Amino acid sequence: MAVLEPANERVVGYLGPRGTYSEEVALKLYQLETGRLFFMPYTSIDAVIRSVEKGEVSECIVPVENSLEGSVNVTLDDLAHEVELFITREIVLSIRNNLLVKPGTQKIDVIVSHAQALAQCRHYLTTHYPDAEIKIMDSTASAAYLVASGAKNHAAVGSARAGQIYNLAVQAADIQDNPNNSTRFIVLKKDADADVFPANRKTSIVCRINGQHPGSLCNVLLEFAQRQVNLTKIESRPARTGLGEYVFFFDMQGSLNDANVRAAVDAVKSKSLWFKNLGSYPLYAI
Amino acid sequence: MAVLEPANERVVGYLGPRGTYSEEVALKLYQLETGRLFFMPYTSIDAVIRSVEKGEVSECIVPVENSLEGSVNVTLDDLAHEVELFITREIVLSIRNNLLVKPGTQKIDVIVSHAQALAQCRHYLTTHYPDAEIKIMDSTASAAYLVASGAKNHAAVGSARAGQIYNLAVQAADIQDNPNNSTRFIVLKKDADADVFPANRKTSIVCRINGQHPGSLCNVLLEFAQRQVNLTKIESRPARTGLGEYVFFFDMQGSLNDANVRAAVDAVKSKSLWFKNLGSYPLYAI
Numbered sequence: 001m002a003v004l005e006p007a008n009e010r011v012v013g014y015l016g017p018r019g020t021y022s023e024e025v026a027l028k029l030y031q032l033e034t035g036r037l038f039f040m041p042y043t044s045i046d047a048v049i050r051s052v053e054k055g056e057v058s059e060c061i062v063p064v065e066n067s068l069e070g071s072v073n074v075t076l077d078d079l080a081h082e083v084e085l086f087i088t089r090e091i092v093l094s095i096r097n098n099l100l101v102k103p104g105t106q107k108i109d110v111i112v113s114h115a116q117a118l119a120q121c122r123h124y125l126t127t128h129y130p131d132a133e134i135k136i137m138d139s140t141a142s143a144a145y146l147v148a149s150g151a152k153n154h155a156a157v158g159s160a161r162a163g164q165i166y167n168l169a170v171q172a173a174d175i176q177d178n179p180n181n182s183t184r185f186i187v188l189k190k191d192a193d194a195d196v197f198p199a200n201r202k203t204s205i206v207c208r209i210n211g212q213h214p215g216s217l218c219n220v221l222l223e224f225a226q227r228q229v230n231l232t233k234i235e236s237r238p239a240r241t242g243l244g245e246y247v248f249f250f251d252m253q254g255s256l257n258d259a260n261v262r263a264a265v266d267a268v269k270s271k272s273l274w275f276k277n278l279g280s281y282p283l284y285a286i
Numbered sequence: 287m288a289v290l291e292p293a294n295e296r297v298v299g300y301l302g303p304r305g306t307y308s309e310e311v312a313l314k315l316y317q318l319e320t321g322r323l324f325f326m327p328y329t330s331i332d333a334v335i336r337s338v339e340k341g342e343v344s345e346c347i348v349p350v351e352n353s354l355e356g357s358v359n360v361t362l363d364d365l366a367h368e369v370e371l372f373i374t375r376e377i378v379l380s381i382r383n384n385l386l387v388k389p390g391t392q393k394i395d396v397i398v399s400h401a402q403a404l405a406q407c408r409h410y411l412t413t414h415y416p417d418a419e420i421k422i423m424d425s426t427a428s429a430a431y432l433v434a435s436g437a438k439n440h441a442a443v444g445s446a447r448a449g450q451i452y453n454l455a456v457q458a459a460d461i462q463d464n465p466n467n468s469t470r471f472i473v474l475k476k477d478a479d480a481d482v483f484p485a486n487r488k489t490s491i492v493c494r495i496n497g498q499h500p501g502s503l504c505n506v507l508l509e510f511a512q513r514q515v516n517l518t519k520i521e522s523r524p525a526r527t528g529l530g531e532y533v534f535f536f537d538m539q540g541s542l543n544d545a546n547v548r549a550a551v552d553a554v555k556s557k558s559l560w561f562k563n564l565g566s567y568p569l570y571a572i
Contacts, residue, residue, distance in 0.1 A: 180526065182528075184529065218507035222504055234522055238355070240353070241466055242468075244519065
């Protein structure tokens with residue numbers, strides 16, 4: 001099933017169907033790229049990530065963190081345990097949720113969307129539609145599709161773009177409870193990109209620290225602090241070896257081409273039972 | 287809707303319906319308790335937790351972490367942002383998933399369960415039932431109920447107890463991919479219990495650390511390390527104030543009645559922009 005790429009042909013995997021936030025990021029990120037470009041939708045984040053490992057696509061875009069709901073666990077767990085891929089881009093997208101209905105809808109009995117989008121609008125929905133049934137779907141876009149296909153008295157929570165694609169009316173705009181709602185997406189490839197423009201980069205690693213005694217994480221953090229390497233995120237996930245055993249994800253400012261970042265990462269690697277470099281990559285806000 | 291409790295009457299909220307792992311923990315934990323005891327099922331973890339805050343129940347049992355799938359985010363986020371409750375017990379349950387069918391079933395076309403249970407058995411299910419459709423439900427117990435009500439060619443992933451309650455046959459036992467599969471549950475109350483037996487206790491706090499500069503988390507960790515307080519878990523969750531801003535949950539061995547734990551927690555509190563004591567509590571393994 002591997003898709004071979006001629007020199008300038010690239011295939012980008014993303015979480016479909018049409019109208020997801022992932023598709024919005026993919027279209028914006030690649031709009032200035034040259035060469036032949038194809039976008040391939042998959043039905044789950046896990047399937048998107050594995051499509052790169054299998055060679056079905058040259059790269060993929062997946063969400064990794066939302067400012068309200070936290071990390072996307074399947075993305076972190078796949079990166080740690082299931083695949084050998086590098087992060088080559090980070091993109092931050094402001095999330096604006098809308099209540100979408102079929103034009104002419106008088107009454108809303110059922111509200112459908114992805115679990116995260118519903119969670120992001122919980123206070124709005126329970127205040128304005130206390131009696132509506134809330135139903136979880138695979139994606140904001142499949143929710144919009146369901147409403148467009150004629151489900152009676154249904155509304156979907158999704159992007160304005162999903163509304164346009166599926167010919168839905170915006171019953172209410174910007175219904176997220178908290179204005180600080182943005183999602184970080186990452187591009188994953190089999191090989192790290194050449195570090196041509198090292199400014200404004202981040203580096204991500206994941207490791208299992210040697211030792212459960214007091215201060216073992218602290219010793220690792222000191223390797224960063226002593227070298228003035230700024231950590232932007234620390235996240236623990238199960239090591240899958242037993243309750244209370246974890247791997248730690250560290251995101252830091254700077255590239256592995258920076259001497260202090262390289263020295264800190266090498267020191268952490270030497271203190272780890274298990275270690276993975278997830279790559280250095282530039283940041284985009286769209 | 288508040289349920290008033292006579293002196294020895296207690297009502298315990300849990301994630302229903304009958305046959306969930308939460309119910310199993312509730313029944314085992316309270317089997318030696320005296321006094322009149324009632325168990326009240328709720329349909330979501332959020333509803334269970336809020337039932338204590340509202341006074342509908344005297345206490346509740348909710349899952350907080352699985353050894354494979356990680357933290358239960360709604361539990362952590364509610365504790366940090368939505369309610370003012372204390373942890374009074376911790377219970378670890380070994381999770382054993384089974385494939386449950388209506389007796390006489392010849393063919394399995396659809397497999398239903400809670401998302402975490404399905405994830406825990408993913409390799410088993412894709413190997414043995416590559417063509418079956420996988421459907422996510424609210425709980426392992428509601429999946430068992432669906433199969434029991436006669437959904438054709440369906441199987442549920444759930445506990446042996448759920449199988450007994452709903453008169454289902456165990457088609458395959460212990461189908462979890464990883465034997466290190468256990469879940470931590472906590473009991474929540476409005477007030478902390480008196481610390482009668484201070485041995486074998488843990489203490490949990492959540493705080494927002496002052497400062498984004500390199501080493502601010504490290505400075506906090508040093509307060510524990512210098513006093514030989516052993517951290518059993520560190521978890522970051524969104525502070526809900528913007529991408530890249532977090533609250534940290536710290537679990538540690540010992541009680542706030544221990545001088546070194548108290549001193550470390552006081553020092554961390556003084557370095558925090560925001561701080562919450564979630565209580566000191568004994569541990570049970572069942």
